[in-house]
Amino acid sequence: MADEITTSFARDIRPMFTDIDVEHMKRLSIDLSSYDDVQSYAHAIYRTVSSGTMPPPGTGEPWTPEMCARFKQWQRDNCPP
Numbered sequence: 476m477a478d479e480i481t482t483s484f485a486r487d488i489r490p491m492f493t494d495i496d497v498e499h500m501k502r503l504s505i506d507l508s509s510y511d512d513v514q515s516y517a518h519a520i521y522r523t524v525s526s527g528t529m530p531p532p533g534t535g536e537p538w539t540p541e542m543c544a545r546f547k548q549w550q551r552d553n554c555p556p
C-alpha cells in the first residue's frame with residue numbers, strides 16, 4: 476500500500492549511530508552517516524551490531540535487541556532513505 480508506514484534511514488537508523496561511531500568508522504572508509512554506505516554495507520553492519528562486535532567494548536553501549544530488530548526491519552523494508 477502506498478501510504479503504509481515503513482522504516483526510514485533518516486528517522487529510524489541514522490540516530491542509532493553515535494558521533495564516535497561515525498568518526499571512527501570513517502577512518503576505515505565506512506561512513507555510517509551516509510545512506511549510501513549504510514545501505515551497501517547493511518548485511519555486514521547488522522552482523523557486527525547483532526553479535527556485539529560493533530561498537531567495540533569501551534567505545535559505546537552494545538545495541539539492544541530492539542535496535543537490532545529495527546535495523547533488520549529496515550533491511551526487510553528494502554532500506555528506505
Ligand code: HEM
Binds near residue numbers: 496503534
Ligand atoms: C561493516 C561493518 C563493520 C566493520 C567491518 C567494522 C570494522 C571495524 C574495525 C576493523 C575497527 C578497528 C578495530 C577495532 O577497534 O575493533 C572498527 C572500529 C570501530 N567501529 Fe566498526 N565496523 C563495522 C561497523 C560498525 C558499526 C555499525 C559501528 C557502530 C554501531 C561501529 C563502531 C566502531 C567504533 C566506535 C570503532 C572504534 C573503536 C576504537 O577506536 O577503539 N563499527 N570497526
